[in-house]
Amino acid sequence: MNSHRLTPYLFILPALAVYGLFVAFPILDSFRMSLLHWESPLLPPEFCGLDNFRLLASDHVFWRALGHNLLLLVGSLLVQLPLAILLAFLLYYPTVGRTLFRTAFFAPMVMPTAAVAVLWQYVYEPGNGLLTSLLRMTIDPDFSHAWLADPKTAPLWIFVTICWQYTGFHTVLMMAGLSSIPTECFEAARIDGANEWQVCWHVALPALRPTIAVSATLSIVGSLKYFDLVYLMAGGLPEASREVLATYIYRLAFDQNQGRYGYGSAVAVLLFLVALAIVVPLQARRLLNRSGEERAAGSSRGRAA
Amino acid sequence: MKKFTCRHLVFFCLRHAVLAGFLLATAYPLAWMVVTAFRTEGDAQARPLGLPQQWMMTNLAEVLRSGEFSSAYANSLMLCTASVAIAVVLAALAAFAFAQLRFRGSHVLFLLFLVGMMIPVHVTLIPLNRLLGVDGLGIKGGLVALAGPYIGFALPISILILRGAFAALPPDLLDASRVDGCSAWGVFRHVALPLSRPALATVVIFNFLTMWNEFAFALTLLGPGCETLPLALTRFKGEHDIQITQTSAALVLVVIPLIIVYVFAQKHIIRGLTAGAVKE
Numbered sequence: 384m385n386s387h388r389l390t391p392y393l394f395i396l397p398a399l400a401v402y403g404l405f406v407a408f409p410i411l412d413s414f415r416m417s418l419l420h421w422e423s424p425l426l427p428p429e430f431c432g433l434d435n436f437r438l439l440a441s442d443h444v445f446w447r448a449l450g451h452n453l454l455l456l457v458g459s460l461l462v463q464l465p466l467a468i469l470l471a472f473l474l475y476y477p478t479v480g481r482t483l484f485r486t487a488f489f490a491p492m493v494m495p496t497a498a499v500a501v502l503w504q505y506v507y508e509p510g511n512g513l514l515t516s517l518l519r520m521t522i523d524p525d526f527s528h529a530w531l532a533d534p535k536t537a538p539l540w541i542f543v544t545i546c547w548q549y550t551g552f553h554t555v556l557m558m559a560g561l562s563s564i565p566t567e568c569f570e571a572a573r574i575d576g577a578n579e580w581q582v583c584w585h586v587a588l589p590a591l592r593p594t595i596a597v598s599a600t601l602s603i604v605g606s607l608k609y610f611d612l613v614y615l616m617a618g619g620l621p622e623a624s625r626e627v628l629a630t631y632i633y634r635l636a637f638d639q640n641q642g643r644y645g646y647g648s649a650v651a652v653l654l655f656l657v658a659l660a661i662v663v664p665l666q667a668r669r670l671l672n673r674s675g676e677e678r679a680a681g682s683s684r685g686r687a688a
Numbered sequence: 689m690k691k692f693t694c695r696h697l698v699f700f701c702l703r704h705a706v707l708a709g710f711l712l713a714t715a716y717p718l719a720w721m722v723v724t725a726f727r728t729e730g731d732a733q734a735r736p737l738g739l740p741q742q743w744m745m746t747n748l749a750e751v752l753r754s755g756e757f758s759s760a761y762a763n764s765l766m767l768c769t770a771s772v773a774i775a776v777v778l779a780a781l782a783a784f785a786f787a788q789l790r791f792r793g794s795h796v797l798f799l800l801f802l803v804g805m806m807i808p809v810h811v812t813l814i815p816l817n818r819l820l821g822v823d824g825l826g827i828k829g830g831l832v833a834l835a836g837p838y839i840g841f842a843l844p845i846s847i848l849i850l851r852g853a854f855a856a857l858p859p860d861l862l863d864a865s866r867v868d869g870c871s872a873w874g875v876f877r878h879v880a881l882p883l884s885r886p887a888l889a890t891v892v893i894f895n896f897l898t899m900w901n902e903f904a905f906a907l908t909l910l911g912p913g914c915e916t917l918p919l920a921l922t923r924f925k926g927e928h929d930i931q932i933t934q935t936s937a938a939l940v941l942v943v944i945p946l947i948i949v950y951v952f953a954q955k956h957i958i959r960g961l962t963a964g965a966v967k968e
Contacts, residue, residue: 394785398778405840409815495901497918629810
């Protein structure tokens, strides 16, 4: 475009200013703050070098929180994705009410996580919650269990809630992926004598690989972003059992005016580095492709999504 | 299709049975919530699973009358509308430059924006508190405090979606308007924007939903007496914990409008949620 050389920057500037002030600067600032020791929110901070990080290394709550994040990651990959693939396969065949199924499966994804947490706290309510009532009706009339109070099993029930919210999302992704595979592939396999099981396992599943990769990426990136659900549902558990990294940052800095801004920032810095360490390898190829594409094709590229 | 045999019938039934099972697991908690919102507290205690003896609106009316919910509704509506409007304008401008203008550093700047999509927002909770607090901009506590972070974190995904749309505009049309003497601004305003309505709709709807549901920033940056809807809901739950019918009514008031929007704007919401990882 033969306009002034500065024009592109004028287009970018407003977005860059807001992004810089409210996203980029706070991230950098958290690095600076992680080197400070904050006795109390009322006193001025003192520089303490890497002391916060040394403290972190021996902080078992921190390690447990990181472990919870990783467990959620692995659990999501092992439970949500296979379920989503199964549901997408089932829905791929002519189905009565396919749109209804898809719409309903995806619905929990549009709810605020805070609302999901409130709803499921009642599902798990020990007195007359949904789950307790169901078990009372079917198995034992006197059944009672404090689902979210037992540190051993509570994380599992929270994970069930997470699956309830996200599996439908992955199902919709897989459905889109399946429908983009040319049907000739399946027809050819059937003509060659493959049964439906073989078609699914040996033809559809390998062809679905790019979609599975997308799903897995979103799952992995998302597993570091848990906050609302865990904060609201695990509140009743002992300190070491209830945290993921994001909730630990929150509790260190804001809970009951703890005001441990420096130490909280050290956790935030590690969360940022973990996120970067996970995302960069996952996205590197895509980003490299993108720049190659850009050079080759200039501005005439495909439509997003 | 081959002949419809007995095996096909079995497969058909089995398949629908499994799907129906998952449908039940997904929808039953939601249905239970709705039913509970319309019954009396005693009824909910006595027979939590059955249908209400009598359907009544008193719970909903009471939640609305309590005041905090109506003001939270107004707060969320105001905040999200304003933030989405600003975010879309900023993102469209930047996306147009990334898609159609050539300039030094475009690649690095674009990557810088993309990073914001991948990192957990919670990294910024503490620094944003300082930035917006008394030592910084001094706007912490009010709704305005949320607008900055909301817009900032909406930009990466919006720019990504809009850049894709702007890059896919027919080059002939762009050339023609340039030959006709359009400036970059003219092309943006009169060609790119009008032709990208579907992508703009996706960005508007998706960001609105994300901001409407946001919890962590609202929890840390808002002061007493100023709540967005998710915050009001959790506080309401805290105060009315034993009144399951009232809290269910509050849940219904939060969730049902969303479900209605979702049913009509499904396509846009799904596109927005997947844009982050789907290849262009």
